[in-house]
Amino acid sequence: MNMPIPLPPSFAPGQSSPVPGTPPLSQIVGAAQALVPLLRERAQATEQARRVSAEVTDRFREGGFFKLMQPARFGGYEYGFTAFIDVISTLGRGCTSSAWGCSLGAIHQWMMGTLPLQAQEDVWGQNPDDIVCGSYAPATMAERVDGGYKVQGQWKFASNVDNSQWALLGVHFPPTEKGGAPAAGFLLAPRSDWSVHDNWHVAGQAGTGSKTVLIDKPLFIPEHRKITFAELSSGAPPGADVNRNPIYRIPFLSAVPVCLVSPILGTAEGAVEAFIELCGTRVTRGAVAGAGNQLSQFFPVQSRLAEASALVDAARLMLYRDTTEVEQIAYRGDAISIDQRIRNRRDHAFTAKMSQAAVEALFASVGGAGLALDQPLQRMWRDANAIARHISLNWDAVSSMVGQHLLGLEPKGQY
Structure with missing residues (x-):
């Protein structure tokens, strides 16, 4: 029987660790924030190398990002999915690909915690830093x-x-x-x-x-x-003590797709920052008219920035709401309903859709100078469009499943 966990008043499921001596989440997010300038500086080189470097991966280890959801018996922190969103979206502001690599490595530590204990021993018994x-x-x-x-x-x-x-x-x-x-x-x-x-x-x-x-x-x-x-998705996977840490009660697809969404959410936030910086320095040349004006003075630029910032805020609020809710339900010992599972899948895809739309709105205003390969917005635009087409986030695929459910039909899809 799943029993509710008595919690101290300051304990927030998902954003608090049940492991004594664990670094506070603010420290881990601070380590991610400190890496953003480095990730931005190396983003083009990462793209050209077609992989995240071993050096940057070591920096992720040093920051404790791979320990974030790793089981405590192997040195992990056992934070939840909302903490994960904070860390990975922060990295996404610097480099989408690097955040994605860290995201998948970190989320799989949670998944490994669901496998039989012998499998966990196989992976981490000799080296708890393996990913x-x-x-x-x-x-x-x-x-x-x-x-x-x-x-x-x-x-x-x-x-x-x-x-x-x-x-x-x-x-x-x-x-x-x-x-x-x-x-x-x-x-x-x-x-x-x-x-x-x-x-x-x-x-x-x-x-x-x-x-x-x-x-x-x-x-x-x-x-x-x-x-x-x-x-x-059973609420009691074979390798997890769900009564000690109820985060493992959460069905796989109700929360794990945040590993795909968090990088694009961070990318959209980084695009807003990059666009504001560009507007502060860019003076238009004007092929026929309008030369000599700062980009920030044009009404469409101002309007698109407002739209992008609203989309990013809405995306983060939606993702937090859903993820926080399933974490709280898990700690209460209750089952997560089919309605909630499908709602979360809808919102994973819609959060990605809004984040992609935010980047699209900004990229529409950068002009020819924004196409240069050393201009971060064009890379963010390409990366955001790639993530939004991931099969687990593809709006056409996910939305049809949601519509089927709302109409009382058998939903065909992943939830």
Whole structure:
């Protein structure tokens, strides 16, 4: 039975850590804020390298970002998803790709905390600083064998793979009974068991290093390195003590997509800052008329800035509301309803849509000078458009599922 957790008055589920001696969230967010100038300075180089550097990844480790949601038994802080939003969106103001790499590495520490304890020991027993990449789409059918499974194949879009020591690989598991349906889930494999196909050549989010994991011959993975999507949404995943830390009660898709939304939210906030800075220095040349005026003096510029700032505020408020609500429900020991789960999926996608629209509004006013590759707004524009097209945030895909639910139809999608 899920029991409510008695909380001290100052404890805010999701933004407080239950682990004694953990750094306060303000300190961790401050460390992220301190990195923003460095991330901005290196954003173009990160894009050109098509990956986040090992040096920047080390800075993320030093800031405690990968410990944010890591289980306490392995040195983690066990903060919740609202704390995660604060940290990752802050990094997104500096470099979207770098924030994305950190985001996936940090969220997978929470996911690892749901796997059987032996799997957690495999990953962190020797080195608690190891991080995990992932490829979620079930790319192959796992073969059931004595003691575990065999897999072979290719897993695309494994963001931050170059800096990861393990990989969560999406698979289908064979039915447990005759005539049953396969079950989707993950198997966990160490870096020594797979190779990387360097095929990440893209127009947006180039610095995320979202390459392909290759396993070119059948690989045995033991049973304890398995988890199904159903277990991740069960409210009691196999490796988590949900009564000690109720954050693990939250169904997988009700909160984990904040790892995709937080970078684009931070990007939109960074775009507002970059645009204000540009307006303070930019004097128009004017091909025919209007030369010699500061960009800040034009009404459309002022109006688009106002629109962008409102979109960013609305996006953050919506994301906070939903995430805070499911964290509080988890701490009360209550179940998160289908209505709330689908509402959250709607708002993950709509938050991304608003953040992308904010960047779009600003980029519409930068003129020809804003197209230069060393101008951050054009990169933010490309990165924001890339994230908004992610299948888990794609408005067409998610909104149709929401509409089906509201109309009393069977919702077809991920929730």
